[in-house]
Amino acid sequence: MILVIVVAVLALLAGLAGLAANRFINVPSTAITEAERQATRDFLANHPAAELPCDANGNRRTI
Incomplete structure (x- = not known):
């Protein structure tokens, strides 16, 4: 999830860069x-x- 947000922010920054001529x-x-x-x-x-x-070890929790 965090990676998705970071990638979205970077994509936004890249888009802004593209708009600047x-x-x-x-x-x-x-x-x-x-x-x-x-x-x-x-x-x-x-x-x-x-x-x-x-x-914490990445193992799936059981319900």
């Missing part, structure tokens, strides 16, 4: 890191660990 916008790595941090924070705030379908 086909010139690239310099996006520093700190901006990408910040977007990933915010996506992780938001995901964890809205989806407690109890909702995840797997345990």
